[in-house]
Every structure is written in structure tokens, then in C-alpha cells.
Amino acid sequence: xxxxxxxxxxxxxxxxxxxxxGALSFPIYQTATFAHRGLGESTGxxxxxxxxPTRQQLEYAVASLEHGIDALAFSSGMAAITAVMELFxxxxxxxxxxxxxxxxxxxxxxxxxxxxxxxxxxxxxxDDYRSLFRExxxxxxLETPTNPMMNVTDISALAEEVHRRGALLIVxxxxxxxxxxxxxxxxADIVLHSGTKFLGGHHDTIGGFAVVKDKALDERLRFIxxxxxxxxxxxxxxxxxxxxxxxxxxxxxxxxxxxKLAEFLKTDPHVTKVIYPGLSEHPGYEIMKKQSRGxxxxxxxxxxxxxxxxHILKNLKLIYFAESLGGTETLITYPITQTHAxxxxxxxxxxxxxxxxxxxxxxxxxxxxxxxxxxSAFESFDSVNPK
Numbered sequence: 534x535x536x537x538x539x540x541x542x543x544x545x546x547x548x549x550x551x552x553x554x555g556a557l558s559f560p561i562y563q564t565a566t567f568a569h570r571g572l573g574e575s576t577g578x579x580x581x582x583x584x585x586p587t588r589q590q591l592e593y594a595v596a597s598l599e600h601g602i603d604a605l606a607f608s609s610g611m612a613a614i615t616a617v618m619e620l621f622x623x624x625x626x627x628x629x630x631x632x633x634x635x636x637x638x639x640x641x642x643x644x645x646x647x648x649x650x651x652x653x654x655x656x657x658x659x660d661d662y663r664s665l666f667r668e669x670x671x672x673x674x675l676e677t678p679t680n681p682m683m684n685v686t687d688i689s690a691l692a693e694e695v696h697r698r699g700a701l702l703i704v705x706x707x708x709x710x711x712x713x714x715x716x717x718x719x720x721a722d723i724v725l726h727s728g729t730k731f732l733g734g735h736h737d738t739i740g741g742f743a744v745v746k747d748k749a750l751d752e753r754l755r756f757i758x759x760x761x762x763x764x765x766x767x768x769x770x771x772x773x774x775x776x777x778x779x780x781x782x783x784x785x786x787x788x789x790x791x792x793k794l795a796e797f798l799k800t801d802p803h804v805t806k807v808i809y810p811g812l813s814e815h816p817g818y819e820i821m822k823k824q825s826r827g828x829x830x831x832x833x834x835x836x837x838x839x840x841x842x843x844h845i846l847k848n849l850k851l852i853y854f855a856e857s858l859g860g861t862e863t864l865i866t867y868p869i870t871q872t873h874a875x876x877x878x879x880x881x882x883x884x885x886x887x888x889x890x891x892x893x894x895x896x897x898x899x900x901x902x903x904x905x906x907x908x909s910a911f912e913s914f915d916s917v918n919p920k
Contacts, residue, residue, distance in 0.1 A: 538713060539782040545774065556917065561771045562586045567751060583759045587767040590678040591774050595732070598711035598777070600718050603751045604871075606760050609635055610707065610727030610764040615644070615740035617723055618759045620750075623649025625671040630686070631656045633677035634705070635873035642877075654880065657686050660815075660869040663694060670720040677716075678708050678817070681833045681868045681892040682884055683808045685817020689761050690826055692720025695859045701750075705729070707859070712784045713827040717746045728765075728830025731830075732769060734776040734783050736750050738769045763846075781862065783897060787830030791895040797904045798834050803911045804888070806835035831858060831897040839888045842867065844914040851898065856893030861901055866892045 537547075545554050545559070546666075552559055567578040578584055595604035607613040614637060621627070627639060631654050639917045641652050653665045657675055673695045677686040679720060690705060695702045701721045704716035708864055710731040716724045726732060728740035745751045788811070795809035809826030821828055836842060844864070846854045853864045856871045866872055868886050876886070895903070 543777055545866055550590055559587060559590045559774055561767050564769050582762050582764055585767050586614045588765055588770040589695045594777055596744055599724050599744040600715050601746050604742050604744040605754055606765040607741040608763045608765055609739050610729060610741035613743045614640060614723055616704040616757050617743055618645050620753060621671050624669060626651045626667050626669045628653050628662060628665050628670060628673045630675040630679060631880060632682045632684055633676055634680045635876045638877040643767050645710045654718050656682050660804045663858060666698050670700050672680050672703055675704045678810050683810055683833055685810055685820050687820050688716050688719040688721060697765060708831050709825060709829045710784060712780050713829055714825040719824055723776055728773050732776055734860055736860035738772040740765050740769050740773050786897050787895050788827050790900045791830045791832055792897055794902040794903055795832050803836050803841060804834050808833040833892045835889045842889060842912055848913055849906055851902055863896035863898055864894045866891055894903040
């Protein structure tokens with residue numbers, strides 16, 4: 534794709550990927566198999582497990598957004614991570630950030646370890662990760678910002694060290710989406726996404742992506758992809774294509790709302806901590822300004838008691854208590870019982886994930902309405918729990 538702005542890339546109107554019949558909404562090729570015209574005369578498609586025109590269109594779009602040479606669309610974000618882990622062999626070692634989505638931690642601990650991989654967990658922002666490299670270290674894996682503690686890592690600096698050691702750098706970019714951050718251009722080798730989140734943007738489909746910039750790595754992943762069979766369906770590919778068209782406007786509005794909510798929460802006496810990288814006091818603020826085009830729509834906050842948490846989750850009227858993120862609606866999540874329920878307790882404690890911590894995925898509602906919803910929950914708690 535030409536060097537268009539990211540807003541234009543989101544519109545998927547590059548002439549090289551237009552439908553042959555001129556359909557503005559790319560068709561759903563709901564077929565399992567494709568006919569050949571003759572021996573050696575394939576149309577380029579054989580079997581949808583390996584490739585499908587609708588999915589190929591989506592993969593081209595995501596690769597363009599992330600500045601990669603290829604993107605592989607999976608049935609979920611976890612399927613994408615699982616396939617990437619198949620790049621490694623028994624005996625290989627990976628360094629992983631301490632604060633990760635709980636499903637990733639579960640995969641590493643319960644599946645990958647029994648298959649012969651070993652992992653060392655550290656805080657890539659504070660610990661001396663350089664001392665953790667071994668002769669068999671093959672990759673470093675992280676999120677930035679992290680889920681849910683919003684830690685920020687300098688991708689360029691980390692990439693330089695990782696590559697000096699001959700390892701791969703794998704970055705989960707779900708929280709910011711390619712609209713705000715492009716890890717491949719900062720030195721990452723593989724970028725992962727839960728397409729369910731901001732890329733899809735409507736809480737109506739599940740998908741995942743692995744994006745690469747190296748041809749040899751791409752060929753290895755494509756082999757794993759066709760062999761293990763976790764490709765995204767044509768219909769879900771269509772839904773994600775539709776979601777990407779509004780990615781730019783959704784991300785801008787959600788970020789605007791997130792900053793307003795963060796500023797409100799900072800002033801409320803019920804709140805003991807607000808973690809949002811768009812606040813100037815956040816330790817990763819300057820790094821974000823350097824490596825990203827925005828701060829995103831995710832924020833985490835801590836309140837004064839577990840009783841208040843229970844009250845908030847039961848009494849919010851506009852904000853949904855639900856597990857997930859990245860859609861048009863604002864969601865509140867309780868990490869310790871939802872997204873991070875399977876994370877070992879010592880790691881939860883180290884990361885600061887306690888029973889007073891809540892995570893917000895900020896949507897597109899009026900910011901003043903969202904603030905009023907939270908404020909009303911605080912006020913109703915005070916009315917039944919006078920100090």
C-alpha cells in the first residue's frame with residue numbers, strides 16, 4: 534500500500550486489494566474449497582483452512598496498518614499466541630514480562646511448559662532483565678502498556694538488547710492497536726493482537742493476529758498456520774474488516790473520554806490510585822510520547838475498599854460489568870476474578886493486582902455521562918455506608 538495516512542489505510546480502499554466486481558464492502562467468500570481450472574491452474578486459493586479471499590483481504594489490511602510484510606488472522610488472540618509459541622522447540626527459554634493478560638500466563642504455565650519450554654518472569658521496566666538471558670533464550674515477550682497495570686516499556690531500547698542476544702522480540706499490541714503504536718517499526722519481530730478488541734471494536738466477533746516483517750519467519754508461521762488449522766472464518770474476517778473502517782475515529786474518541794475519566798478519578802476521595810499513561814505523572818508518559826501516537830482507552834484504578842468494589846460493580850447503570858475491552862461500550866472489569874483469575878497469587882501480589890483494583894475499557898459514550906455513572910455509584914455507597 535502507498536504511504537497513506539493511517540486514517541486512509543483504515544478505509545481499505547487501496548486499488549491493489551479492491552474487489553474485482555467493485556464491491557465497496559468486500560464479499561464474504563463462504564466456501565470451504567475452491568475449484569481448479571486444470572492441473573497447475575489454481576486461482577491462488579485451494580482450501581479455506583489455508584487461505585480465503587475475505588481473510589486475505591483482512592490480513593493485508595492489518596499488515597498494512599502494522600507496517601509488516603504479512604499478517605495471519607486466527608480464530609482468537611489466544612490462537613495467535615499459541616501458534617507463535619510453536620516457533621520454539623523443547624528446551625528453549627523465553628523471558629516474559631511479569632504483567633500480562635492472564636490467558637497468556639495460563640498458556641505459558643499450563644501448556645507451553647509441559648511441552649518443554651521454560652519461562653523466566655520479570656518486570657521489564659524495573660528488574661535487570663539482561664542478567665536473565667541464557668544460551669537457550671530464544672525470545673522476550675511483553676505487552677506495552679501492560680494488562681492491567683499499564684506499565685510502559687521502551688520497545689526500541691529493549692529490541693536492541695534482545696537482538697544483540699540473538700533472540701526475537703514479541704509484542705502484544707492489543708491495548709493501543711496499530712492506530713496508536715507500531716512495534717515492528719520500533720524493532721519488534723512479531724506483533725500480536727486480540728482482534729476481538731479495538732480492531733473489531735463492537736464486541737461481536739472474536740479473532741487474533743500475528744504480524745511479521747521477516748520473510749523466513751513468515752514462512753515458518755504460515756506452515757504452522759495451515760498445519761494446526763486455527764484460521765479465522767470468512768464471516769468473522771468480514772466483521773473485522775468492517776470494524777477497521779472506524780478504527781481511527783473510535784480510538785480518538787475513546788482516548789479523549791479516557792483522559793477525562795482519569796482526571797475525574799484522580800480528584801475523587803474514594804479512589805486511591807489512577808493508572809493511565811496519558812497522565813503526565815505516569816512513569817511511562819515520556820516513553821509513550823516517543824514511541825506512540827496516543828495513550829489509548831484503557832485505564833486502571835484502585836478504590837478504598839473491597840466493599841466499594843462490590844457496590845460499584847452492582848450499581849453502575851451505564852457502564853457494563855463485563856470481561857473484554859476495545860468496543861464502543863465502556864466496560865469495567867475486575868481483574869482478580871476475571872482476566873487474571875488464573876495468575877499465581879505471588880505474581881498478582883508483585884504486580885499490585887488486588888481486590889480493590891478495577892480496569893476500565895473506555896468507550897464512545899458522552900464522557901460526562903460516564904463520569905456521572907461512576908459518581909452516582911460512589912454517592913449511593915456513601916448513603917448506605919456513612920463515615
